[in-house]
Amino acid sequence: MWLLLSPTALEAPFLRGEPFTFLGRKGLRGEGFLYLETGIGKVNAALTLAAWAGQNPVEKALLFGIAGAYPGTGLAPGAVVLVGEEVEADLGLKAGLEPLGFPALQVGERRYYNRFPLDPGLTQELAQALGLKVVVGLTRDLVSEGPEEAEALARQWGAQVESMEGAAFARACLALGVRGAELRAISNPAGVRDKRAWRVREAVGALEEALGRILKE
Numbered sequence: 001m002w003l004l005l006s007p008t009a010l011e012a013p014f015l016r017g018e019p020f021t022f023l024g025r026k027g028l029r030g031e032g033f034l035y036l037e038t039g040i041g042k043v044n045a046a047l048t049l050a051a052w053a054g055q056n057p058v059e060k061a062l063l064f065g066i067a068g069a070y071p072g073t074g075l076a077p078g079a080v081v082l083v084g085e086e087v088e089a090d091l092g093l094k095a096g097l098e099p100l101g102f103p104a105l106q107v108g109e110r111r112y113y114n115r116f117p118l119d120p121g122l123t124q125e126l127a128q129a130l131g132l133k134v135v136v137g138l139t140r141d142l143v144s145e146g147p148e149e150a151e152a153l154a155r156q157w158g159a160q161v162e163s164m165e166g167a168a169f170a171r172a173c174l175a176l177g178v179r180g181a182e183l184r185a186i187s188n189p190a191g192v193r194d195k196r197a198w199r200v201r202e203a204v205g206a207l208e209e210a211l212g213r214i215l216k217e
């Protein structure tokens with residue numbers, strides 16, 4: 001059984017199930033999945049997963065939604081990718097958290113500063129089943145407001161896609177011992193604010209297709 005999460009219900013209009021409310025937002029009990037709308041941003045993503053997993057067993061979780069693609073990645077609007085590793089790029093100094101000396105998370109001997117892997121086994125399984133590329137995601141509560149900013153972040157952290165939730169979800173999965181994967185469909189070039197360059201409908205259509213295949217597996 002999948003726990004499916006998306007930042008907004010607008011990214012999941014195709015899911016069908018028994019509706020309920022969780023933390024004031026939309027939930028659905030469907031066939032083979034339970035869906036939660038998290039709200040946008042890092043805190044919403046982490047607290048929704050943590051609150052749910054604190055009260056319910058979670059076999060495997062999938063965060064899905066739209067995202068921006070950094071320049072030079074070859075990822076056009078409508079492209080679907082899995083995120084294998086997330087960078088929390090607004091934590092610590094501009095250079096990250098490590099210079100401050102405090103890890104964001106420690107699991108056993110492993111210390112995590114700004115980079116958080118999604119579950120490698122689950123991610124590879126999905127990548128193979130769906131024939132999808134696995135990329136590095138970058139997360140901030142602030143979106144890139146221009147191409148120069150987007151390009152600089154992508155170069156600094158080696159990321160291909162940008163969202164506002166991915167790293168918080170990945171970090172919460174690690175902290176809670178939940179197997180988690182992240183699926184993103186490109187809606188826009190990161191750093192481009194002109195909505196004429198956005199393709200949200202195409203991206204949501206691509207999510208519908210990918211999710212349909214995942215739920216059939």
Ligand SMILES: O=C(O)c1cccc(C(=O)CC[C@H]2O[C@@H](n3cnc4c(=O)[nH]cnc43)[C@H](O)[C@@H]2O)c1
Nearest residue numbers: 007040066067068143144162163164165190191193
């Ligand atoms: O008005 C803007 O400039 C603007 C830029 C990026 C995103 C938004 C949104 O309102 C959508 C936020 C929502 O969608 C995800 N998302 C989609 N594209 C991006 C992006 O280029 N950078 C960061 N987040 C993006 C995000 O995860 C949120 O859930 C408006």
